[in-house]
Amino acid sequence: MNNLSLAIAKKLLILENGEMLTGSSFNKIQLAKLEQEGIVAIQRIGRTKTRVRLNSEAGLANYLRNRYQIENLEAYVEMLQQIEISGREAQQMASNTKLRTSRTFKGFLVNVIKPIKAKLHGKEIVIEPRPGTFTFIHDYENFEIDKKVLIIGMENPENFRFIELQDALFPKGEKLFLSRYPQTNDLVNWLSTIPNSYLHFGDFDLAGISIFENEYSKKLGEKASFFIPDDIEKRIAEKGNRDLYNKQYVKYNTLKSSDTRLQALIDLIHANKKGLEQEAFIGNGMDR
Known part of the structure; x- marks a missing residue:
C-alpha cells in the first residue's frame, strides 16, 4: 500500500x-x-x-x-x-479517529500596517510591519494585546499579505490582522479568551458565510461580526462569479442566518446568483 x-x-x-x-x-x-x-x-x-x-x-x-x-x-x-x-x-x-495528538507547531500569523504593542509572557513586545515577512505567534495562550485593538481575520492568504492595500476598507485606529495558518482552531480559541472585537473578512459567497457562522460566530458570539462593505451590492453585481455560486448552491442553498445583515447578504447573493471572492479587494490591475 x-x-x-x-x-x-x-x-x-x-x-x-x-x-x-x-x-x-x-x-x-x-x-x-x-x-x-x-x-x-x-x-x-x-x-x-x-x-x-x-x-x-x-x-x-x-x-x-x-x-x-x-x-x-x-x-x-x-x-x-x-x-x-x-x-x-x-x-x-x-486510522484511529478518536486518538488525539500534541502538535509541534501551534498558533497563528499576525500582520500590521502600523506598529502595535503587545505582551508575551507578561513582557512587552512590538509587532512591526516588515515587508516580505509575518509574525507567527506560537505561545498564543500567553499573548496579550490592548482591548481597544480591532482584530481583523483574513481568510485568504493574499489579502493577508497585502493588508496595506485594503486599509481604507476598515475603521480607523489600531488594527491587528490575523491569518489562521495552519488550519487549526488556535485562532478561535485565543479570540474566545479576550474581550476585543473581531471583524471577519472572508469571501462574499455562501461558503464564506457558512465558515463564519459555524467556525467563528457560534464560538465568539456578539463580539464577532462579518465585514460587509457599503457597496457590496454593486461589487457583487459587477465583479461577482456565477460559476462560484453554482458550485456552492447544492451544498449551501438552505443557508440561513439569524443575523439580519448576513441574511440580507445571503439574499443578495441568491438574487444575483453570484459570489464574490475577497481577492477582488486587493487593488486594481495588480499583478498577483
Whole structure:
C-alpha cells in the first residue's frame, strides 16, 4: 500500500477546511485525477491561472479511506510532521479517529500596517510591519494585546499579505490582522479568551458565510461580526462569479442566518446568483 505524502496531505487538508489553492500547487497528473474523480473543482482565472476548491467532502473521504486507509486527515498530517514518527505509526494514527495528538507547531500569523504593542509572557513586545515577512505567534495562550485593538481575520492568504492595500476598507485606529495558518482552531480559541472585537473578512459567497457562522460566530458570539462593505451590492453585481455560486448552491442553498445583515447578504447573493471572492479587494490591475 502506498502512503500519501505529507505535501499532498497538507494540500488536501487545506481544501477540506474550505480554503482554495492555486492550480500550480498540484502537478498536472495529480490534479487531473482528483478532478476526474469529482473530488475537486477547478476554476479558471484569466488565461493562465486556475484555482482549486474541494467539490465533494464525501468524495475526498472515500478517496482517502479506500486508497490510503486514512480516516482522519488532520491527524495523519500532524503525525507526519513529527520528525521521529515512522510511516507505520503515522498510518496507525490516521486510522484511529478518536486518538488525539500534541502538535509541534501551534498558533497563528499576525500582520500590521502600523506598529502595535503587545505582551508575551507578561513582557512587552512590538509587532512591526516588515515587508516580505509575518509574525507567527506560537505561545498564543500567553499573548496579550490592548482591548481597544480591532482584530481583523483574513481568510485568504493574499489579502493577508497585502493588508496595506485594503486599509481604507476598515475603521480607523489600531488594527491587528490575523491569518489562521495552519488550519487549526488556535485562532478561535485565543479570540474566545479576550474581550476585543473581531471583524471577519472572508469571501462574499455562501461558503464564506457558512465558515463564519459555524467556525467563528457560534464560538465568539456578539463580539464577532462579518465585514460587509457599503457597496457590496454593486461589487457583487459587477465583479461577482456565477460559476462560484453554482458550485456552492447544492451544498449551501438552505443557508440561513439569524443575523439580519448576513441574511440580507445571503439574499443578495441568491438574487444575483453570484459570489464574490475577497481577492477582488486587493487593488486594481495588480499583478498577483
